[in-house]
Amino acid sequence: MGKHIYLRAYLAGIAVPTVLLLVAMTLYTILRVIYRFPVPIERVIVFPMAIVPNLWGLWNVVYVAFLARHRFPLGLHGDALVFLVSPLGFLFARVLEFPLPHIFFVLAPIAIPVGLAVYYLAWKYLVGFLNAELGIA
Amino acid sequence: MNEEDLKQMGKRLRNALGPLKNAELERDLWPEMVRKLDQTTVHVPWFDWVLLAGLGVALWFFPALLPALLYHI
Numbered sequence: 001m002g003k004h005i006y007l008r009a010y011l012a013g014i015a016v017p018t019v020l021l022l023v024a025m026t027l028y029t030i031l032r033v034i035y036r037f038p039v040p041i042e043r044v045i046v047f048p049m050a051i052v053p054n055l056w057g058l059w060n061v062v063y064v065a066f067l068a069r070h071r072f073p074l075g076l077h078g079d080a081l082v083f084l085v086s087p088l089g090f091l092f093a094r095v096l097e098f099p100l101p102h103i104f105f106v107l108a109p110i111a112i113p114v115g116l117a118v119y120y121l122a123w124k125y126l127v128g129f130l131n132a133e134l135g136i137a
Numbered sequence: 138m139n140e141e142d143l144k145q146m147g148k149r150l151r152n153a154l155g156p157l158k159n160a161e162l163e164r165d166l167w168p169e170m171v172r173k174l175d176q177t178t179v180h181v182p183w184f185d186w187v188l189l190a191g192l193g194v195a196l197w198f199f200p201a202l203l204p205a206l207l208y209h210i
Contacts, residue, residue, distance in 0.1 A: 017210050024207040048208055085209050103201050110195060111202050117192045118206060121185065129179070 005136055006061050012130035013060030014053040016122055021048055044098045047089055055085060060127060068137045078123020082115050 031037035063077050093100055104111075131137035138146075196202055 020207070020210045024210070027207070044208070048210065052210060082209075089209050101201075104205060107199055107202055107205070110199055111205055114192060114195050114199075114202055115206065115209060117188050117195075118210070121189060121192070122210070124185070125179065125181075 005064060008134045008136050009061045009064035009131070010057040012127060012134050012136065013057035015130055016126045017048070017053040017056050021053070024048065040098070043096050044093050047092045051088070051092070052085060055081065055088075056127070060131070064131070064136050068131075073124070074128045074131070074137065075120040075124030078119045078127065079116050081123075082112070082119050086112070086115060 028037075028041055032041070059077070059081050063072070063074060067077055092098075128137070196206075
């Protein structure tokens with residue numbers, strides 16, 4: 001089981017957002033096609049579809065390479081990713097001229113702790129479970 | 138290579154390797170498997186339950202957070 005440890009870490013990392021993306025895309029498709037939701041998410045869909053899963057995979061590789069041996073909490077490591085993903089997502093939306101609704105800015109002080117909680121739980125339990133199953137942490 | 142050659146080769150291979158030692162299991166592996174399955178039960182500390190509950194409450198009162206959350210996952 002000692003072979004390709006970083007490849008397994010990468011795959012364990014990308015698995016969670018990839019599965020969640022299916023849920024998000026299903027909801028979005030229903031909203032967009034059936035209810036004529038007037039937000040052009042396809043303009044920025046590449047961010048959750050390609051960039052986020054790859055960041056999760058690479059972030060898990062970083063954990064396995066440097067932090068797992070020190071028993072650093074995986075949930076906290078996942079939390080740190082929020083501070084990379086969140087500004088990157090915002091920047092991406094601005095560069096691609098995605099119309100961010102006003103409520104996005106109003107709810108930002110609540111969105112950050114919520115994002116931290118989601119990332120903490122997802123990394124601790126979902127990525128942690130996959131890492132354990134693949135024998136890398 | 139005909140049938141006879143294959144038989145001869147099989148016989149030579151068996152002679153070269155010798156009889157297998159401890160071919161049978163020394164113990165029943167099922168109880169160990171059950172113990173392993175019991176060990177994999179996830180223990181969730183109370184503060185994680187609190188965090189999950191807080192998350193549920195936040196999303197209940199501010200459902201507009203959900204699209205932003207899905208965008209970042």
